[in-house]
Amino acid sequence: MKIALIVAGGSGKRMGSSIPKQFLEIAEKPILLHTLAVFEKICEQIVLVLPQSEFEAWQNICEKHQYRLKGHLVTGGETRYQSVKNGLKFLVENKFPQESLVAIHDGVRPFVKPEVIEKSFEIAQKNGSAVASVPLKDSIRRLKNTLEQSESLPREQFRLIQTPQTFVLAKIWQAFQQVPDTSLITDDASVFEQAGFSVTLIEGNYENIKITTPEDLQWAEILVKK
Numbered sequence: 001m002k003i004a005l006i007v008a009g010g011s012g013k014r015m016g017s018s019i020p021k022q023f024l025e026i027a028e029k030p031i032l033l034h035t036l037a038v039f040e041k042i043c044e045q046i047v048l049v050l051p052q053s054e055f056e057a058w059q060n061i062c063e064k065h066q067y068r069l070k071g072h073l074v075t076g077g078e079t080r081y082q083s084v085k086n087g088l089k090f091l092v093e094n095k096f097p098q099e100s101l102v103a104i105h106d107g108v109r110p111f112v113k114p115e116v117i118e119k120s121f122e123i124a125q126k127n128g129s130a131v132a133s134v135p136l137k138d139s140i141r142r143l144k145n146t147l148e149q150s151e152s153l154p155r156e157q158f159r160l161i162q163t164p165q166t167f168v169l170a171k172i173w174q175a176f177q178q179v180p181d182t183s184l185i186t187d188d189a190s191v192f193e194q195a196g197f198s199v200t201l202i203e204g205n206y207e208n209i210k211i212t213t214p215e216d217l218q219w220a221e222i223l224v225k226k
């Protein structure tokens with residue numbers, strides 16, 4: 001079974017908007033609805049994670065846009081890690097098959113290409129994991145201390161990591177039970193890896209930006225027209 005776990009439990013501090021950034025509109029539609037639309041075409045089940053405090057706002061959005069979630073709404077946590085864990089817990093407690101494939105995706109990445117999602121399911125079925133990533137286009141340097149001291153690194157040894165990050169449900173659930181939330185955990189692949197599983201990277205798409213700061217919204221208005 002192909003499951004999408006869409007995490008939208010954050011508040012968007014870096015965006016600095018009065019409403020959570022996942023509800024901001026691009027082309028007159030909330031970012032989150034754009035994201036859900038891509039996954040709904042591919043996945044049999046959707047689990048959407050939102051902060052409890054935003055459930056009412058979400059209902060209002062659904063009414064305004066005549067949208068009905070074909071899936072389940074789960075309460076988010078303090079951190080992204082906790083929100084993902086809540087979503088996985090819901091799947092396990094509700095007896096979704098252990099061998100299901102779950103594509104964990106940021107609600108604020110609306111421009112993921114369907115081919116990337118499809119590929120992630122195909123590779124996760126074979127390898128147990130599939131994580132979208134793209135090569136760096138810029139040079140990269142490691143800070144030694146301040147901006148005055150740094151060293152260049154070979155960029156071909158690095159990848160930028162996106163979502164979806166797709167896993168076999170039983171394995172990613174085991175990983176989240178084993179590995180605690182720390183500042184080093186910035187994504188689900190880190191949890192999977194720290195639990196001793198191996199991470200397979202796949203090609204993502206450059207348009208699949210994470211809408212994080214105000215200038216990302218300007219890019220989003222361009223990308224949405226493509």
Ligand SMILES: Nc1ccn([C@@H]2O[C@H](COP(=O)(O)OP(=O)(O)OP(=O)(O)O)[C@@H](O)[C@H]2O)c(=O)n1
Nearest residue numbers: 007008009010011012013014078079080083107
């Ligand atoms: N407690 C949290 C924090 C984040 N997320 C989700 O994880 C994704 C990536 O996180 P990020 O871009 O950091 O979102 P925010 O936490 O909302 O942003 P900020 O860090 O600027 O507050 C977003 O879809 C966000 O809603 C979540 O589900 N639960």
Ligand SMILES: C[C@](O)(CO)[C@H](O)COP(=O)(O)O
Nearest residue numbers: 080106161162163186187210
């Ligand atoms: C999961 C992620 O989108 C992969 O690039 C990213 O690590 C999330 O980081 P954030 O600081 O929670 O936005």
